[in-house]
Amino acid sequence: xxxxxxxxxxxxxxxxxxxxxxxxxxIWLAPMCQYSxxxxxxxxxxxxxxxxxxxxxxxxxxTEAAAVLPEGRISPEDAGIWNDExxxxxxxxxxxxxxxxxxxxxxxxxxxxxxxRKASTWAPWRGGQDGTGAGRGSVPLDQGGWETQGPSExxxxxxxxxxxxxxxxxxxxxEAFADGARRAEAAGFDLVELHAAHGYLLHQFLSPLANTxxxxxxxxxxxxxxxxxxxxxxxxxVWSEDKPLLxxxxxTDWVEGGWTVGESTELARLLRTRGVxxxxxxxxxxxxxxxxxxxxGYQVHxxxxxxxxxxxxxxxxxxxxxxxxxxxxxxxQADVVLxxxxxxxxxxWPQRAANALxxxxxxxxxxxxxxxxxxx
Numbered sequence: 001x002x003x004x005x006x007x008x009x010x011x012x013x014x015x016x017x018x019x020x021x022x023x024x025x026x027i028w029l030a031p032m033c034q035y036s037x038x039x040x041x042x043x044x045x046x047x048x049x050x051x052x053x054x055x056x057x058x059x060x061x062x063t064e065a066a067a068v069l070p071e072g073r074i075s076p077e078d079a080g081i082w083n084d085e086x087x088x089x090x091x092x093x094x095x096x097x098x099x100x101x102x103x104x105x106x107x108x109x110x111x112x113x114x115x116x117r118k119a120s121t122w123a124p125w126r127g128g129q130d131g132t133g134a135g136r137g138s139v140p141l142d143q144g145g146w147e148t149q150g151p152s153e154x155x156x157x158x159x160x161x162x163x164x165x166x167x168x169x170x171x172x173x174x175e176a177f178a179d180g181a182r183r184a185e186a187a188g189f190d191l192v193e194l195h196a197a198h199g200y201l202l203h204q205f206l207s208p209l210a211n212t213x214x215x216x217x218x219x220x221x222x223x224x225x226x227x228x229x230x231x232x233x234x235x236x237x238v239w240s241e242d243k244p245l246l247x248x249x250x251x252t253d254w255v256e257g258g259w260t261v262g263e264s265t266e267l268a269r270l271l272r273t274r275g276v277x278x279x280x281x282x283x284x285x286x287x288x289x290x291x292x293x294x295x296x297g298y299q300v301h302x303x304x305x306x307x308x309x310x311x312x313x314x315x316x317x318x319x320x321x322x323x324x325x326x327x328x329x330x331x332x333q334a335d336v337v338l339x340x341x342x343x344x345x346x347x348x349w350p351q352r353a354a355n356a357l358x359x360x361x362x363x364x365x366x367x368x369x370x371x372x373x374x375x376x
Contacts, residue, residue: 010357011329012322012350013365016059016336018277018312020242021190023336024103025059025365026329027350030280030316030338031111031193031248033064033074035123040067040080042089047096053343054097054106057350057365061097061106062338063090065113065195068180069173072114072201075123076144081110081180087187094188102367109191111248112180112235114173116201117150117162117210151204151211151218157288170217170227173201178234185240192239193246194231198285202228203250206267207259207286225267229274236275246314247271248280251302254290261305268309278312280338294318303334314338322353 013025029050036045046063053061066081067073073080080086090110097108115121120139138160139145149169150162165173177194184192196202204210205227211218217226228247236245251264268279281303284290292298299317307313315334319325320342328334343349351373354364361374 009363010326010359012326012337012353012357013359013363018191018244021107021244023059023107025057025350026336027057027059027325027353028314028336028338029053029058029061029343030340031062031064031195032340032344033078035075035077035125037077037079039085040070040073040078040082041086042079042093046079046089047093050093050108051096051100052347054101054108055367055370056346056348057102057354058106058339058343059103059336059350059365060109060191062109062111062191062193063093065111065115065200066090066180068112068114068176071119071146071149072116072173072176073119074113074115074200075121076139077123078115081112081183081187082176084183087183090184090187090189094190098188100367102365102370107190109193109244109246110184110187110189111193111195112177112184113195114176114201115148116204117148117154117156117159118199118204119148120145121159150201151213154210154212156199156210164213167215167217174227174230174234177231178238181235181239185238191244191246192235193248193280194228194235195248196228197248197250197280197282199250199287200285202231203259203286206249206263207253209253209255209258209287221263221266225270228267229270232271232274232276244277245275246278246280247276248282249306250283250285251281251299251306252283253286254284254292255287258286261302264302265306265309268306268311268313272309272311276311278314278335279306279309280314280316281306281334282316296320296324297328300328300333307334312336316340322356325353326357
């Protein structure tokens with residue numbers, strides 16, 4: 001890992017390099033599900049959504065969760081990366097990022113995911129929300145839903161009870177993540193992020209609240225992290241050596257007896273030795289009893305704690321103001337910031353940040369077609 005900095009540029013607008021990929025700035029688009037795919041195939045909506053953030057100046061964009069298996073989708077409308085039709089659709093989006101960026105080319109990553117016991121749920125505007133932006137409640141089988149699987153036969157409150165994965169089925173899931181990484185290469189992605197947060201399958205194994213197994217995948221910390229480490233190893237084995245691998249984690253479950261910040265930091269130490277390049281630090285999603293008090297930058301301290309592992313980290317969560325984001329980096333609380341809801345409201349947030357922080361318009365992330373927007 002190498003970083004680049006300047007004595008004159010705001011920290012937000014200094015490049016950040018992981019392996020052979022350089023993000024031209026440190027304002028990254030967080031993964032956000034759009035619940036708008038058919039049979040897992042991204043479409044014009046996804047091209048417009050991600051393309052707007054590319055032209056808006058984000059230094060790196062990460063797609064929504066792309067399921068590695070059909071049964072791993074959060075909802076029937078989720079995107080996927082388990083077949084060649086999906087690869088071709090994603091390729092159209094990566095080509096756009098590499099062609100129409102204000103920087104000439106914007107690196108783009110895909111989040112590989114499996115929802116586990118929180119699969120087969122309603123899109124948020126159809127079934128309410130569960131606190132992580134996903135739809136509340138399981139979709140019945142006769143309405144397009146499917147039977148779910150998890151580490152144990154323990155349901156997320158209000159959802160259908162999952163079947164416990166066998167050891168052989170766990171191995172098949174790990175291989176599906178590796179297959180997803182192979183397809184990500186074919187689709188032209190520059191980066192892969194594994195989704196081990198927000199109460200989805202990999203996080204379910206980490207959390208004692210969802211994982212009550214007594215075999216090699218449950219109980220002790222070493223056993224509960226086993227599937228995450230196996231998935232990292234399988235993906236790193238097929239993913240290009242010069243391309244970064246990220247892992248998104250929930251640093252804490254915010255529930256007594258759940259996954260902790262200390263465990264997250266220890267996991268990050270292990271990930272660092274296995275070829276992971278950055279941990280994207282979020283929180284929650286494993287249990288509806290979580291007690292979170294949202295507010296500006298409410299998860300930044302979690303990223304700072306996980307950084308004690310020596311692993312580069314990304315901070316996310318109500319980072320909305322340019323000076324606030326700049327301070328996170330200037331104070332060494334994180335290496336990059338990721339925007340989610342603020343980016344939904346404002347696709348060109350980095351352009352406003354450049355203006356607010358005094359970046360000269362010729363150096364600001366404006367496509368040629370939009371440079372007049374930088375003039376006062």
